[in-house]
Amino acid sequence: MRLTLREVSLGLRRAPLLSVLSVLTIAFSLFAFGLFGLVALNVSEALKRVEERVEIRAFIADGAPIEAVSAAVGDIASFPEVARVDIITPEQALARARKEMGEFQDVFDAAVLPASLEIRLKPGYRDPRTVRAVAERVKTYSFVDDVRYGEEWVQKLYNIRNIAGATGLVLGIAFAGVAVIIIGSTIRMTVLARAREISIMRLVGATDAFVRLPFLVDGFVKGVVGGLLALAMAWIAYRLIDQTLGIDSTFFQSGSAALGVVAGGVIGLLGSALSVGRHLRDV
Amino acid sequence: MIRFSHVTKEYPRTGVALNNASFHVAKGEFAFLTGPSGAGKSTILKLVYMEERPTSGEVRVGGMRSSDIKRREIPKLRRRLGIVFQDFRLLEDRTAEQNIAFALEVTGTPREAIPPKVGRLLTQVGLASKGTSLPRELSGGEQQRVAIARALVNDPVLLIADEPSGNLDERATRGIFQLLRDINASGTAVLMATHNLELVRRSEYRVIEVNRGQIVFDSAEPRPDQPPPAAV
Known part of the structure; x- marks a missing residue:
């Protein structure tokens, strides 16, 4: 050497x-x-x-029993793809809308917006197929009125x-x-x-x-x-x-x-x- | 020591360099290899130190055979040979001592054994006082002596010399030849390719003459129709 x-x-x-x-x-x-x-x-x-913004929003029907929603939150949070689940009350939804969108500045009645579940997915589970599959499962809960996750946007991303x-x-x-x-x-x-x-x-x-x-x-x-x-x-x-x-x-x-x-x-x-x-x- | 059995060497671009050559050089023998430029002398030497392999036939050197020697075994063979060239092939930025020591170092000689051996070799080739000189500070004859000293580092059983006096004047040539004779006298076989017919005629050693890739004369096996050169 x-x-x-x-x-x-x-x-x-x-x-x-x-x-x-x-x-x-x-x-x-x-x-x-x-x-x-x-x-x-x-x-x-x-x-x-940008991917971190991928989320599934499940709108809760008016009058849905709070116990059923709470149980569903725990249930959804235990999905392997899910990182966290938050309940967004109509008041929180309105506050967010007023902050983000100008046309809501003059709206003061939270009842115009439904409560929802905001579901965020773990990294690696944000592809269109997984997002769609989780959305479909969430949709099966009886109190869920509608599920949105910006399908087109997720696909483009x-x-x-x-x-x-x-x-x-x-x-x-x-x-x-x-x-x-x-x-x-x-x-x-x-x-x-x-x-x-x-x-x-x-x-x-x-x-x-x-x-x-x-x-x-x-x-x-x-x-x-x-x-x-x-x-x-x-x-x-x-x-x-x-x-x-x-x-x-x-x-x-x-x-x-x-x-x-x-x-x-x-x-x-x-x-x-x-x-x-x-x-x-x-x- | 060396045995060529029906050796043919063909190069893809230049064609046949050696054709069906057979000869034997014994242990401790001194043999000249003569012939015009391009006759095949250097090819024979390259085949001896296994720089080249025969296209057909077999070369045996010191018990190693061209037909089955592996590439990784060639260094072992070379450590039993000494090789000297017309252009000396010294490292220009190293002194005479360092050139000789380099050959000892690359063959794994223990560090402490190198200086005394280098000193002995320089004395043997008559350059004891020139050890610290760079090649450019030495005459052609002296550079060739350094090259010979380097060739002797591993106490070779065979010394191969390819036109060792080709670049030297008459006096230096005589000195180098005498040195090779002394080395031979101490038991090392010498195979020397040369153009210098005068040198060949004056000596008593065996002559192998090559022409156009064929051995046309071997003084060890004189043919009745072709007598050996007068002085041999």
Whole structure:
């Protein structure tokens, strides 16, 4: 290992410009990937916030026995899909309507609005099919007059989320693929710059694993350094966008950021393994 | 030590480089490999250190056979061989000592054993005072001596030299040749490819001549219709 580290440090010192270029190439490739990740993260967060508004409203018939409604609330709350159930009295409904809709400003008689149950679903259960199924079950209670959940809106939201997810996956794979190719090519330049050394190592009887190890360490170190640089650039870009455009955006959590840096190292390692492996096969 | 049995080597683009070659080099023997450029000398050497595998036939070196040697076993074979080239193949940014030590390091020699061995080898090739010189500070002959010292690090049973004096003047050539003779005298077999017919004629060693991929003459097996070169 001592020899490996010495060879890595020698390689860095011998070709500092190539090393800096490699790190920068890795950094910019990962930065592009990181920016895409930030956009994907914020779109996903925004959709999640919108999704949280998915709710089922069951209107309670006038004169419904309060015991039956209370029992139903407990019953509905125990559905596996349901996060919470609230009873909205006519007074609460009116207060909300007056707050949200101008035309209710002059209405003071709460009796015009029916009481209702407001049912919110757990994350993962907000797709149109589940929402419809829960709504159908709620409808079966005898005191329920009508059930509304904005079927069309839920369907549209679901479609947008699917399109965003699929686009994110495809673009993510494409960006990651481009990053691996660019990083692999950069490391290939390092391998070619040291081709003479590799041929001498092989002639004197070094094993392929021995030849490969310094390149793997080199690729991993460059990947990690590039990953850290990319993270710093992504953070600066995030702050700039946050401050200049005033968008309430989200940055990667520390776990995801660390994972990104480690991914940089792994991509560097894989790029090195592929490049040096190909070189060893060719010579 | 080396046995070629009906070896043919064909390259996809350039065609046949060696055609049905058979010869044997014994343990401790010194043999010249001669012939014009492109005759197949380097191909033979590459087949010996298993850089190439034969298209047909079999090469045996030190008990290892081209037909069944695995890629991961080739380093083991190379550690029993020493290889020297016309262009020295030294690492330009490392001193003579470091070039030799590098070969010891990559083959896993214990750290403390390296400096004394490097010193001994430098003395053996007559460069005891030039250990800290970089290759560019050495003459061609001296660089080749460093390359030979590096080839000797693992006490090889066979030294392969591909035109070792090709870039050297007459005096340096004589010095390198004498060094190879001394190495051979200590029991290491030497297979040396060369264009230098003068050198071949002046020596008493075996000559294997290659032309157009075929062994056309072997002084160990003289043919009645083709007498060996006069001086051999």
